Amino acid sequence: MAKAKHWIEPHPQGVYVRPADIWIDPSGAKQHAVVTHGHADHARGGHGEVWATPETLAIMGLRYGTDAGTPVAYGEGFERGGVRFSLHSAGHVLGSAQVLMEYQGERVVVTGDFKRRPDPTCAPFEPVPCDIFITEATFGLPVFRHPPIAGEIAKIFARLETEPDSSILIGAYALGKAQRVIAELRRAGWDKPIYLHGAQVRMCELYEELGVSLGELRLVMDTPKEEMRGQIIICPPSALIDKWSRRLPSPVTAMASGWMRVRGRARQRGVEIPLVISDHADWDELTGTIRELAPKETWITHGSEDGLLRWCELHQIRARALAMIGREDGDDG
C-alpha cells in the first residue's frame, strides 16, 4: 500500500496531490485544482483547470465571472495520474464536497468544511471510510457545542413579540448561512417576506435556481422604512454596524455564527441577539466523526487544531496539524 505521506503533500497554501499534479482548495491560482466548496477561503479564482460539484462551479461563476470547470456530481469522480478522485457530500453549504482520493490501495479524504446537523439547504454529510482523514477543526475546542437550531430561531420570534416595532437585522454570511437561516425561519412558520441587503440577493437567487426555495424575498432598498417594522432582514455581518443599517426602523442586531457561543465574541461585534448557528461541525461532531470513521491517521487543516490534536492524543489516535494559511476564523463560522 502506498503511504500517503509520499503522495499527498500538505503545504501552507493547500493540499498537493503529486502523482496527479492537483491542488485541493489552493489559496493561490494553480494549474489544476479541486475545489470543495464556494467559500472564498477555499475557492479562489484564476485556476487553470477546476474540478468541483456543479453547484460549486455555479457559485464560483457568480463570484469570479467564470464557471469553466469540470462538474463532478456527488458520488462521481475522475482519474488522473493514477489517482482516483471522487466527491462526496460534506453538508456544509450547497454543493460542498469532501474529496476522496484512492491511490495504490490507500484512501484519503479531505473534508474541506463540513457539518453533521440537518440543513434544509444542502445535502447531508456522507461518512466516507478512509485511511487518512484530513479534516477541518474550525470549532476544535470543547467549549463549542452548537445548540439545536430551533431554539436559536425562537430567540428572534421572542424578541419580535416583546418589541413588535423593531426590525430584526440578522448578520449572516452570504453563501450558505443566509439561505439556511431563511429556510429555518420558513420551517418555523415565518411566511412574511424576508428582506435582504443588496449583497445577499444574487446568491439567494442562485440557490432558488438550484432548487432551494426560500419564499418571498424583498430588497431593503426598495422598501419604505416604516414598512420594515416587525420584519426580519438579512445582511452581511459587516453591514450590522455599517451606516447602511441606519435606514432601518429601531434595528435590533442579531448574528448567526458558531462563534456566538462565546459571549466576548458577540459583545465584540455589538450583537444583541447572538444566534449560535454554524455551518461547521462542533466539537462533538468533529470528535464523533473521527470515532465513527476510525481512520489510521487524522490530519488537521485549519481552525483550533491544537484542541483536536490534543483530543486525538488522549484517545491514542494518530494525528498531525498541517498549519494551512488563509483559512480565517472570520464571519463564516
Add this chain to the structure above:
Amino acid sequence: MRRFAALIDSLIYTRSRNAKLAAISTYLRETPDPDRGWALAALTDSLDFPAVKSSTIRNLAGTRIDPELFRLSRHHVGDTAETVALIWPEAPDREQSDPTVDEVVQALSSTTRATAPDIVASLLDSMDSNSRYALLKLAVGGMRVGVSARLAKTAFAQAFAVPLDDVEELWHALDPPYVALFRWAEEGGKRPDLSTTPFFRPFMLSHPFEGDSLDLGAYAVEWKWDGIRVQAVHLGGETRLYSRGGDDISAAFPDVVEAFDRAGVIDGELLVRGTDQGGEAASFNALQKRLGRKTVSKKMRQEFPAFVRVYDLLIDGEDDLRLLPWHERRQRLEAFVPTLNRDHFDLSAVIDVDDFAALETMRAGARDAAIEGVMLKRRESPYLAGRVTGHWYKWKRDPLNADCVMMYAQRGNGRRASFYSDYTFGCWTEDGELLPVGKAYSGFTDEELKWLDRFVRQNTLNRFGPVREVAKSLVLEVAFDSIHDSKRHKSGLAMRFPRIHRIRKDKPAEEADRIATLRGMIS
C-alpha cells in the same frame, strides 16, 4: 437561577443604558425577596464567597475535562468562569433543576475550601449552560455586565420610584440582600435611622477639565494628589476607612484608623511618607507597598507611614455639611483638621494664584512625585454624590512620552478575547539590548487594535502560552503620568498609567528611546 441568568445575559448583550435600566428594574419588581437582593448585590460586586476562588473552579474543571483542553479553551474564550460554564459536560440523562438564587447563595456561603468543589460541582451538574455561567460569576465575583453600582442604584430608584440620593445613602448602610431597603422602597415606610452607624457616603467626583480658561473667582484651586481617594468615618464610636469604590480598607491602614478619633466624615487622599522623602508625600509607588494587604506589619507601618491629606468635610460631629457650599465647608474643615493627629492627617492647601495663565504655568511646572495635576472646585457647590457636571474638574499635568518597541503581546479578556491587546514594550540599553519598561492595554482605537492584532499575528517569533513574542520592529509612542525606580523590572523602571499614544509605523525601531532617557524623567 434561570431568571437571573437571563438578566445577566440580557445585560451583556445590551449596549443601551435605558435598556439595561429597564431590564434590571423589571427584574427587581418581579422577583421576590431575597433573590432580588442577592442579584442586586451580585451585579454590584458586593458578594464575597471566600471559599470559592477562580482557582477552585479551574481545578474543578480539571476533574471533568483534560487540563490541556481546558487551557486551550480558556485562552480562546478569555474568561475562566465562561470557559467552565461552556465546557462543563452535561450528563444527557440528568434532570436539570432550577435552584433559586437564595439557595445558591446559601450553598456557597456555607462551604469551606474543602467542601467547595463538591458543592459547586453538584450545582453545575444541575444547571444549563447559561445558569452555570451566572452561578460561576456569582461565586467568584466580577460580573462585568456593564453595570456600574451607580446604574444599579438608578435602576432600583426607577423600579420603585424613590429618590436616587436616598438609595445611594441607604445602600451602603445595609447589607445584602437589602430586605429593609426593598421594604422601604416598596411600601413607602420610614427611612431606617442611620445617624450613628459608620458607613460610606458616596464620593463627589470630578470631570476632566477640557476648556481654555476658567473664572478663578468662582473656582478654587487645589493640588491633585497622586494617592488613593479615601473617606474616613468616625461615628458611633467606630472608625472605618473606605476606598473610592466604597470598600472597607481599614485593615490595611490601622495607623490611620487608630488616629482618627473625632466624630465626623472626611474626604481626602491617602498617601505615604517615604523614608527618603523627609516627611513629604512619597510617590504612588511607595503607597502601592501598602495597598491590598489584609494585615500590615509594624515594620511596614514604620517604613511606609500612611497619612490622609484632607480636602473636604462631609459630617462634623452631628452636622451633615454636604448641602453647604464648598467655601463654608472649607472653613469648617480648616478648623477641624488641626484638631486631628498631625502624623496622620494634614490639610490639602488651597493654591493662591493670580490668574489662569499663572495657573497653567504652575501646573506645567509641577513635577513633585505626589502631584498629578490640579483640582478646580466651584466655590458655591454643595457636596454632591457622583459625577455631576460643572462643579469639580481635574486637570492633570501633561503626560510624559517615550518611543518604545513592542516586544510581547498577550490576548485580552472578555470583549477583547480574540485580540492581542496587551503589549509589553521596551527601550534600548547602551549595549543595544532591548529591556521591557512597561505594559499597556489602552489608548488605541478599535481600528488601531485591529491593526495591532494583525501586526502581532504576522510578526510572531515565539509563543509562550498566551503570550507571543514579536519581531522587534514596531515603535509605539507611549504616554505615561510618571516614571519611578523599580526593583521588580530588569530595566529598573516602572511607569504609572502607561497607554499607547500613537503607533509610529514611520519610525525605525533602532531610533526608539534609550533606558537612560527614561531614567532622566524620574520625578
